[in-house]
Amino acid sequence: MSILDEIMANRRKEVEERKALYPVALLEKSIFFETKPVSLRKYVLREDKSGIIAEYKRKSPSKGMINKFAPVERTTIGYMQAGASALSVLTDTKYFAGKNEDLQTARKFNFCPILRKDFMLDEYQVFEAKSIGADAILIIAAALDLPTAKQLTDRAHALNMEVLLEVHNREELERYHEIGPDLIGVNNRNLKTFETTIQTSLELAEQIPQTFVKVSESGISDPQTILRLREYGYRGFLIGETFMRSSRPEQACADFIKRLHTRGEKVVENAKIGDFEA
Numbered sequence: 076m077s078i079l080d081e082i083m084a085n086r087r088k089e090v091e092e093r094k095a096l097y098p099v100a101l102l103e104k105s106i107f108f109e110t111k112p113v114s115l116r117k118y119v120l121r122e123d124k125s126g127i128i129a130e131y132k133r134k135s136p137s138k139g140m141i142n143k144f145a146p147v148e149r150t151t152i153g154y155m156q157a158g159a160s161a162l163s164v165l166t167d168t169k170y171f172a173g174k175n176e177d178l179q180t181a182r183k184f185n186f187c188p189i190l191r192k193d194f195m196l197d198e199y200q201v202f203e204a205k206s207i208g209a210d211a212i213l214i215i216a217a218a219l220d221l222p223t224a225k226q227l228t229d230r231a232h233a234l235n236m237e238v239l240l241e242v243h244n245r246e247e248l249e250r251y252h253e254i255g256p257d258l259i260g261v262n263n264r265n266l267k268t269f270e271t272t273i274q275t276s277l278e279l280a281e282q283i284p285q286t287f288v289k290v291s292e293s294g295i296s297d298p299q300t301i302l303r304l305r306e307y308g309y310r311g312f313l314i315g316e317t318f319m320r321s322s323r324p325e326q327a328c329a330d331f332i333k334r335l336h337t338r339g340e341k342v343v344e345n346a347k348i349g350d351f352e353a
């Protein structure tokens with residue numbers, strides 16, 4: 076059984092338990108069913124921001140424990156102050172050491188869009204995402220059949236949330252983009268080997284229909300990579316480990332964004348000098 080299958084099987088079991096404990100009718104009493112969500116798509120496209128979706132991730136199946144101690148509140152506020160466009164918060168416990176309360180904490184202290192990073196397989200989890208204050212959910216093409224992916228997307232939209240569809244290859248992209256997501260994310264991590272390569276994003280870039288906002292996910296560790304990805308039309312950049320492996324993830328994020336700006340400016344400066352000389 077692949078790691079993804081294993082995670083999905085565990086999630087399925089947990090969802091059944093939660094359904095019995097907190098039925099949808101109870102979740103619907105949450106204040107977040109009354110409040111207007113913030114658009115991830117819009118924030119990622121904002122020119123005054125970096126496009127970075129900064130992720131709060133304590134642990135992962137590929138890296139083991141990454142950061143046990145960074146507090147959610149300090150980290151997420153710091154990410155946003157550093158110039159991130161949005162937040163992503165892992166809520167899977169067994170494999171990522173996250174929890175719903177982490178997202179609720181992030182929600183309490185931040186007004187930006189928050190992506191619930193989890194393994195969605197049942198409409199119940201979409202209601203749950205809404206009840207804890209998420210603005211967007213992730214749909215992983217490799218983990219779901221097409222009708223389920225569509226059903227979860229429709230439910231998210233009915234609840235005024237957005238959907239980031241995650242693909243790994245051309246075939247998934249071609250089959251799943253019809254579900255009508257708001258953003259398409261290319262995951263640079265190979266789910267079998269866990270290796271990451273930006274090449275995956277570069278190769279898929281032109282296959283993604285223009286109407287979708289493009290996000291590149293995983294393995295981004297250098298500001299230079301963002302400049303490269305932007306040339307290929309990417310506007311969103313999902314970054315977890317590069318920040319979280321620091322004891323001060325928010326500081327790592329601030330340093331990264333500072334470097335991104337200086338490198339960005341240099342490119343513009345060079346262009347100006349070139350223009351002038353011509």
Ligand SMILES: O=P(O)(O)OC[C@@H](O)[C@@H](O)c1c[nH]c2ccccc12
Nearest residue numbers: 262292293294295313314315316317
């Ligand atoms: O830590 P990284 O390499 O920067 O990756 C972040 C994010 O892309 C990754 O956590 C991720 C991408 N898709 C997922 C699906 C489920 C859980 C986690 C993920």
